[in-house]
Amino acid sequence: MADNRPPDASRRSESARRAIHDAALALVAEVGYPRTTIEAIAARAGVGKQTIYRWWPSRAAVLLEAFVGLGERAAGQSGTDGTQAFPDTGDLAADLKAVLRATVDELNDPAFEAPTRALAAEGIVDPRLGAEFVQKLLEPSLQLYAARLRAAQEAGQARADIDPRTALELLVGPLTHRWLLRTLPLTHEYADAIVDHALRGLAP
Amino acid sequence: MADNRPPDASRRSESARRAIHDAALALVAEVGYPRTTIEAIAARAGVGKQTIYRWWPSRAAVLLEAFVGLGERAAGQSGTDGTQAFPDTGDLAADLKAVLRATVDELNDPAFEAPTRALAAEGIVDPRLGAEFVQKLLEPSLQLYAARLRAAQEAGQARADIDPRTALELLVGPLTHRWLLRTLPLTHEYADAIVDHALRGLAP
Structure with missing residues (x-):
């Protein structure tokens, strides 16, 4: 997908996206899925709720993307995460x-x-x-x-x-x-x- | 569990319990589990919400008991429901x-x-x-x-x-x-x- 925003904005939103992923994964492990609400994710990631609603249709969608990203990062680090080899x-x-x-x-x-x-x-x-x-x-x-x-x-x-x-x-x-x-x-x-x-x- | 209530009250609560079971099973099939709330079950069964809260800790507990009852009724009718033989x-x-x-x-x-x-x-x-x-x-x-x-x-x-x-x-x-x-x-x-x-x- 083409991204026509200036590099700084793109970098900022990539870093917000990553913060939201990390917040979702941390919350679900710490307080359980029922309490991993959009509000809680936003608060922990230091972004507004609207940012999350703009990018994802549901908290499950946030978590799914975060989890896929986790797998990709693990694969990038080790090259042997089980889904790769x-x-x-x-x-x-x-x-x-x-x-x-x-x-x-x-x-x-x-x-x-x-x-x-x-x-x-x-x-x-x-x-x-x-x-x-x-x-x-x-x-x-x-x-x-x-x-x-x-x-x-x-x-x-x-x-x-x-x-x-x-x-x-x-x-x-x-x-x-x-x-x-x-x-x-x-x-x-x-x-x-x-x-x-x-x-x-x-x-x- | 001993039931010291007079027979009429016991019969009434058995019939309310059955109505609540039926309401939970019907709702989950018709509108899906997310919309099968305690409120919706109570409304459909024609009982007060408090009746449900008094007997069950959650909507999942209502549904589980209803589903177990369904299996028992099916077994009673046919004698061959797969969990029996x-x-x-x-x-x-x-x-x-x-x-x-x-x-x-x-x-x-x-x-x-x-x-x-x-x-x-x-x-x-x-x-x-x-x-x-x-x-x-x-x-x-x-x-x-x-x-x-x-x-x-x-x-x-x-x-x-x-x-x-x-x-x-x-x-x-x-x-x-x-x-x-x-x-x-x-x-x-x-x-x-x-x-x-x-x-x-x-x-x-």
């Missing part, structure tokens, strides 16, 4: 366990957990936000699973007759289910068991 | 496909979808409500999967070395993931593919 050591089980264990750690990390839960919950009752959440945050990482499973098919480590886009849901579905609904603890042992069960199957 | 024809794959297909139909039914989504979303950000949702609605039906998998183990149709409580998540996890996050369409074909993939495994 999927290991391929040639051992499918080991690679899947490494990624699912890292996902378990991330989901158990309060800094990620609070905004992810808030966005997932909003998306569940708001189809438009849900679609944006899936498109911007979820699907790109799911495609990395699909690519790894396709490589495994080519290497003869995964059945040729499965659709990788469906098969990956046997890995991420159970983790997400247990995490979102808090049915039982989300541990590395669980991640390993899911990979073993999914690869070997439940039938004898 | 799990088929055991001796063919594990066929039985799992029948149950997952019925679950797909239920999740795609607007009368079930709206309250289930609303309760799941509330539970995701509210651990106390989430625990109640899992305990009263989810875990009883998960235990039926576990029992069916144990029977399959005894019949030699499922591996002896799996924990049924973990294994069932390979079946319900993917369905729940796809449904809650609306990543892709939830169909009978998908239910069948999940059962086939989970039983045979992704490895060759």
Whole structure:
């Protein structure tokens, strides 16, 4: 998108945008999503409420953009944030366990957990936000699973007759289910068991 | 809980409770959860707001109780609502496909979808409500999967070395993931593919 404002104004609004992102992420982790209102975000970022209303349709939209930005910054710093790279050591089980264990750690990390839960919950009752959440945050990482499973098919480590886009849901579905609904603890042992069960199957 | 009120008062409050349940379920399906306020429920049920505040701590608590009651009424009428009976024809794959297909139909039914989504979303950000949702609605039906998998183990149709409580998540996890996050369409074909993939495994 072309920005015809003079460089100073553009820089100022970029810095306000960043302050608003940081305020939204900090608030949701500190006081919870129900109390992360537009008013609270504006106060913490040191901007007027109108600035936020001008740029975003809802607090969920602010949080989604902030969270996407967080992922991009992490990727820029480390180059290996899990949504950017999927290991391929040639051992499918080991690679899947490494990624699912890292996902378990991330989901158990309060800094990620609070905004992810808030966005997932909003998306569940708001189809438009849900679609944006899936498109911007979820699907790109799911495609990395699909690519790894396709490589495994080519290497003869995964059945040729499965659709990788469906098969990956046997890995991420159970983790997400247990995490979102808090049915039982989300541990590395669980991640390993899911990979073993999914690869070997439940039938004898 | 002992009820020392005279029979008439008890009958009246039972009928008010039922009217409140029905109002909550109807509103969430018609206008969505965000607009299903305590005020709206009270108006539709023809009771005062204070009646609702006296009996429930939140609108989510009203909806959860209403939804549990709905399941109990359905079970009382048909005796076969899926949370009461799990088929055991001796063919594990066929039985799992029948149950997952019925679950797909239920999740795609607007009368079930709206309250289930609303309760799941509330539970995701509210651990106390989430625990109640899992305990009263989810875990009883998960235990039926576990029992069916144990029977399959005894019949030699499922591996002896799996924990049924973990294994069932390979079946319900993917369905729940796809449904809650609306990543892709939830169909009978998908239910069948999940059962086939989970039983045979992704490895060759």
